[in-house]
Amino acid sequence: MDELPGGLRELPPELLTRVVEANHEASAPGRHAIDGRVAVRLACDLVLAGVDTPHVVDLACQSPGEVSDETANALLRAALDDLGLPAVDWYRFEWALTRKVAGVALRGEVGPCEGMYDLWDRWDSTPDSTSVAGALLLCAEWERADEEERVVLRTRIRAFARATVELADQRLAEHDGRGADRAEGR
Structure with a gap:
C-alpha cells in the first residue's frame, strides 16, 4: 500500500x-x-x-x-x-514480489547468482511457479567457471530471470482478469 x-x-x-x-x-x-x-x-x-x-x-x-x-x-x-485497509491479495503480492526480485536480477542490480538465490528463497511461497532449480545449477557452475564461461552463464541466468518476469506478468494479468485481453493483443 x-x-x-x-x-x-x-x-x-x-x-x-x-x-x-x-x-x-x-x-x-x-x-x-x-x-x-x-x-x-x-x-x-x-x-x-x-x-x-x-x-x-x-x-x-x-x-x-x-x-x-x-x-x-x-x-x-x-x-x-x-480503517480503509483492504485484505491483502496474497496471490498478487507473491507474484508482484517475485517479479520485482527477478527484475533486479535481470537488470544486473545484484550479481546473477545472488538474484537466483533470492528467487529460490521466494519460490516456496510463490503460487503456481515453475522450478528455479535449473538456474541454481547454473550458479553452481558459476562458482567454478572462468571469466569466459561466466559470460555465457550470465546470459543464461538473465534469460531465466527474463522468463520469470514474463511468467509473473502473465500470472498477474490472468489474476487481474486481463489475460484474455492480453492474449488477443488488446
Whole structure:
C-alpha cells in the first residue's frame, strides 16, 4: 500500500506497524490467523489512540479471555475495513514480489547468482511457479567457471530471470482478469 488511509497517518509508528501486520495476518490464507486476545489488545490500543470506528470499538469491548478467535478475526477484518485497509491479495503480492526480485536480477542490480538465490528463497511461497532449480545449477557452475564461461552463464541466468518476469506478468494479468485481453493483443 503506497498511500495510507487518512486516520492511519496520525497513529504512532509502532501502532501503525501493528495494524499493518495485523492486516497481513488477517488476510493470510486460512482464517482465524490472529489470536483473539491479540486482536482485542490491538483494538484497545487503537481506541486509546483516538480511533473510534464502530468495529474497532466493538472489538475493544470484547473480553480477551472469552472472545473466540473466529469472532475476533471477523471483527478485526471489519475494523481494518473501517480503517480503509483492504485484505491483502496474497496471490498478487507473491507474484508482484517475485517479479520485482527477478527484475533486479535481470537488470544486473545484484550479481546473477545472488538474484537466483533470492528467487529460490521466494519460490516456496510463490503460487503456481515453475522450478528455479535449473538456474541454481547454473550458479553452481558459476562458482567454478572462468571469466569466459561466466559470460555465457550470465546470459543464461538473465534469460531465466527474463522468463520469470514474463511468467509473473502473465500470472498477474490472468489474476487481474486481463489475460484474455492480453492474449488477443488488446
